Amino acid sequence: MNTRYLGEEERARAALAVIPAEDYATWVDMAFALKQGFGEAGFDIWDEWSRTAHNYSERAARVTWRSAGESGGKTLASLFWLAQQHGFDVRGSRAAMDPADRSRMSPPRPSVDRAGQDGRGEARVRARQAAVAREALAIWKWARPVGPGHPYLERKQVRAVPTLRELEAEELHALLGYAPRSDEEPLTGRVLVVPVRIGETLSTLELIDAEGRKSALAGGAKSGGYWVVEPGQFCDGAVTPILIAEGVATALAVWQATGWFSAAALSSGNLRPVAAMWRGRYPEAEMLVLADLGAGYEQARQAALGTSSLLAEPRFAPQARIAGDVPTDFDDMAVLSGPGVVGELLRESLYGAPERDVAGGEADGQAVVAQGSDDAPKQEHALKEDHAMGNVKEKLVGDGEVSGRRRTSRRRTGHQDAPEPTQQESTVPAPEPTTAQAQSQQPEPDRREGDAPKPAPAPARRQVGEPLYGLDEVPGEIRALAQHRFGAQTRMATPRENGGPYRGEVFNTEHYLIQEVSTRSVVFHAKSDMEFVSDRLRWMDENQRLNGAEVQVGYDGARARVYPWDRARDLLERTVASLKKSAREVGFGNELDATLDQLQATSWTRMREARAAVLAQSKERAGREQEQGLGQQR
Secondary structure (H helix, E strand, C coil): CCHHHHHHHHHHHHHHHCCCCCCHHHHHHHHHHHHHHHHHHHHHHHHHHHCCCCCCCHHHHHHHHHHCCCCCCCCHHHHHHHHHHCCCCCHHHCCCCCHHHHHHHCCCCCCCCHHHHHHHHHHHHHHHHHHHHHHHHHHHHHCEECCCCCHHHHHHCCCCCCCCEEEEHHHHHHHHCCCCEECCEECCCEEEEEEEEECCEEEEEEEECCCCCEEECCCCCCCCCEEECCHHHHHHHCCCCEEEECCHHHHHHHHHHHCCEEEECCCHHHHHHHHHHHHHHCCCCCEEEECCCCCCHHHHHHHHHHCCCEEEEEEECCCCCECCECCCCHHHHHHHHCHHHHHHHHHHHHHCCCCCCHHHCCCCCCCEEECCCCCCCCCEEEEECCCCEEEEEEEECCCCCCCCCCCCHHHHCCHHHCCCCCHHHHHCCCCCCCCHHHHHHCCCCCCCHHHCCCCCCCCCCCCCCCECCCHHHCCHHHHHHHHHHHCCCCEEECCECCCCCEEEEEEECCCEEEEEEECCEEEEEECCCCEECCHHHHHHHHCCCCCCCEEEEEEECCEEEEEECCHHHHHHHHHHHHHHHHHHHCCCCCHHHHHHHHHHHHHHHHHHHHHHHHHHHHHHHHHHHHHHHHHHHC
16 A cells, blocks of 8 residues: 555545534445545544544444445545535645644534534535435336336235335436445345335335345435325324334235224334324324334334334244244234234234133133233233234333223323223223224123134135136127137136236227237236226227237236236346346356346347337338328328
């Protein structure tokens, strides 16, 4: 290492000494600048400076440094420019500095107007966050509805909702000017776009790729931000129980299990401000904070404690595994036991369980209420599953609460003057659910262990994979039309519950969409409740332009959704995925993946350019023909 390089390190240290390390955006920018200038050797310089901040966290520093890239748009010139704004002499610092000089420049910092300095720093942060919010809105408008078969959602066994969208990783890279990364790994494939709001304002986007890697827009405000599964649930003053989850998949899983209002805080450290915000909006609503097992559990407990909410945690059988990993959250629980089990347990956590003879032991995995004395600080409902799952505990985390008293809206309206419940009253809770669904699920208080309560009868619905209707229900003229269009020996079928995606060319009729899903194989899609997710497809259907188009049809339960589909692109993606798999099998490892991704992006760009050229030629030819026709008329 030469003397000049050593001089630059000392110069960077001296410049950093005059820059406050407390501001988050500046702190991240300096990580990018030092990594660009010195590579991994810059970490010690950056970390030493970071430790001068009162809010320093070693773990956060290491994670941030790993996520910083050498091509993040910040350089040493950015560092020296910012230092100059804080009084650093850039011209006089070019020679290598003596350690004594550096110590003189270390804090306490030069005498400047600290109040004005802080004000300018805050203004810069606000301006940057506002710019990121505008960028987030533009990307959200550009993104498209989530198509069927998204790998992350399929693995989590949750369905897409309108509050999620998606983009290809290459598109995001082009829109942002940088590749979003997670632990130094760039996001790849189909990326879910999750809008993060603070209050009612879009502040940034969380990005989740097919492998579950997560990132966010650089410089965006995320503290206190949340994502809501279905924002329209609080219309006309109707308030369901509020579920506060940590991640997107968990929020989707519990929403599917209960139908209740569900929000994701997007990190364990964000649970408390998000829960406090919703508690402030709806002080009388039942609220349940959902804890993930592991590092985020304590933050979930504190969030419940600080907002007078209930805390629920999933528990699993000791040997339970999902793809070899230990399950940790309610989405994992839904995957292992089904959403019905999760929904039942969450309802019982809010509305209580029927009275049990505890001395008799466990009764076929039904819920058991553990009663305590009047001096007990909290109550636990051990909701036990048979064989496959362990428990889900719901804890009343408010200090000083009497055992057996459940937290309802009444506890906040005057419970100090209410008489203490008797032991019998505490073991037979009388909840007042806010929704018809909750009322139908409420256990009857006068049942005993001998006749354990049975779940309320659910409306009859098909099993996943069951045909939505028989082939004999398709009119004969429609089947004849399919044979005329796709061949006399065509195999015929009807769609299935939650089926798809069905991909291929379609023939459009008034009541059915006939789709050739493979050679001489068709599926009849009824159009009675069909949704076209793009304006172009809707226009094509209304104007009889859908014949011959290639689309993909996915089913959300029994409802069909029609999405655009590009056969050539799909074939390219499948080919590249097959090549990656073969490369790993013969021992190339993951090194070849980046090359294949680059080749795929190049091929797709060339295909789009060729299509654009053909379209331009077609328009030009049509224009010439039109001009010739006008000339002949003259």
